[in-house]
Amino acid sequence: MIVKGKKPWQKYMIQVQALTKNYGQFTAANDIYFEVNPGEIFGLLGPNGAGKSTTINCISGLLNPSLGEIYINQSSVLSEAIKAKASLGLVPQDLALYEDLSGQENLNFWGQAYGLAGDQLKARIEAVLEQVGLTSRAKDLVSTYSGGMKRRLNFACAILHEPKALLLDEPTVGVDPQSREHLLTAVETLKEQGTAVLYTTHYMEEAERLCDRIAIIDHGKIIAIGTVDELRNKMGEKDLISLQGDFSDVESSVLAEYEVIEWQNHTVRFMAENAAGQLSGLLAKFPPRSIKQTSVQQANLESLFIKLTGRELRD
Numbered sequence: 560m561i562v563k564g565k566k567p568w569q570k571y572m573i574q575v576q577a578l579t580k581n582y583g584q585f586t587a588a589n590d591i592y593f594e595v596n597p598g599e600i601f602g603l604l605g606p607n608g609a610g611k612s613t614t615i616n617c618i619s620g621l622l623n624p625s626l627g628e629i630y631i632n633q634s635s636v637l638s639e640a641i642k643a644k645a646s647l648g649l650v651p652q653d654l655a656l657y658e659d660l661s662g663q664e665n666l667n668f669w670g671q672a673y674g675l676a677g678d679q680l681k682a683r684i685e686a687v688l689e690q691v692g693l694t695s696r697a698k699d700l701v702s703t704y705s706g707g708m709k710r711r712l713n714f715a716c717a718i719l720h721e722p723k724a725l726l727l728d729e730p731t732v733g734v735d736p737q738s739r740e741h742l743l744t745a746v747e748t749l750k751e752q753g754t755a756v757l758y759t760t761h762y763m764e765e766a767e768r769l770c771d772r773i774a775i776i777d778h779g780k781i782i783a784i785g786t787v788d789e790l791r792n793k794m795g796e797k798d799l800i801s802l803q804g805d806f807s808d809v810e811s812s813v814l815a816e817y818e819v820i821e822w823q824n825h826t827v828r829f830m831a832e833n834a835a836g837q838l839s840g841l842l843a844k845f846p847p848r849s850i851k852q853t854s855v856q857q858a859n860l861e862s863l864f865i866k867l868t869g870r871e872l873r874d
């Protein structure tokens with residue numbers, strides 16, 4: 560429930576309450592609640608189309624929510640937009656760079672847009688270039704940068720004004736391993752400096768490495784929320800077993816004692832304790848040659864997502 564005019568609890572840097580965004584009849588974000596503390600990395604983990612960008616774009620004020628309230632550093636994004644945005648940095652999913660300017664010129668442009676000038680702007684530009692490892696390429700045109708370098712510059716533009724809250728929308732999609740490492744380390748440094756970070760991704764490994772808490776989002780709804788350990792515990796001690804093959808003539812009763820997540824002609828998934836130790840016995844329940852491929856996954860965010868939705872995180 561939203562109490563009109565009531566300020567959020569002081570400690571939160573980002574607070575999202577009952578956020579809903581409809582596109583006509585379609586609900587892209589559905590009654591989303593979460594908050595991010597200073598010095599915390601909060602992850603929104605979900606597959607393509609889950610509603611991550613919609614949520615981030617509502618928080619940054621790019622989109623108007625259909626319902627709900629959003630506070631940044633205790634100011635409402637809806638009714639006190641200028642105040643709220645002063646504490647906010649956004650790394651959008653799509654690059655916001657001028658290709659025919661140098662990296663340094665792009666930073667100069669964004670810095671002025673944030674109200675920085677003179678020596679202060681110069682010092683900040685040097686600092687962020689260093690932070691993302693682009694100092695030696697600062698004077699080169701962005702059109703000569705690799706995809707990963709553009710992503711790093713995109714990130715540098717968003718942190719020039721030292722925002723207390725930073726929103727990152729899938730910042731590492733399609734980048735090379737070196738740029739990815741630069742970006743992840745830079746995010747970790749910001750957290751240590753007390754920034755509240757909202758990080759969206761469909762990469763489970765990134766969420767597990769970076770995030771203090773994670774909300775798993777699917778079809779616009781948060782379906783699980785907690786620390787990585789809390790989410791793993793939802794899987795209990797069970798492993799997820801995935802079988803590929805031809806199961807069209809197999810009775811699903813062969814797995815009567817197990818928790819079956821998915822049963823299709825070519826894919827069967829189920830949960831079992833200590834799966835690796837009893838795998839040959841489990842596979843023997845199936846007719847010979849019906850199984851072409853087997854995989855066993857210990858409890859992780861990917862297996863939790865499959866358990867909750869019956870689908871994989873990646874397309």
Ligand SMILES: Nc1ncnc2c1ncn2[C@@H]1O[C@H](COP(=O)(O)OP(=O)(O)O)[C@@H](O)[C@H]1O
Nearest residue numbers: 582585587605606607608609610611612613614
């Ligand atoms: N402007 C729009 N009009 C209609 N549907 C949209 C619009 N923008 C996004 N959507 C839909 O909303 C859903 C969520 O999209 P998005 O927030 O971009 O997901 P994600 O960032 O998690 O991949 C998708 O099904 C997408 O097709």
Ligand SMILES: [Mg+2]
Nearest residue numbers: 611612652729
């Ligand atoms: Mg997106």
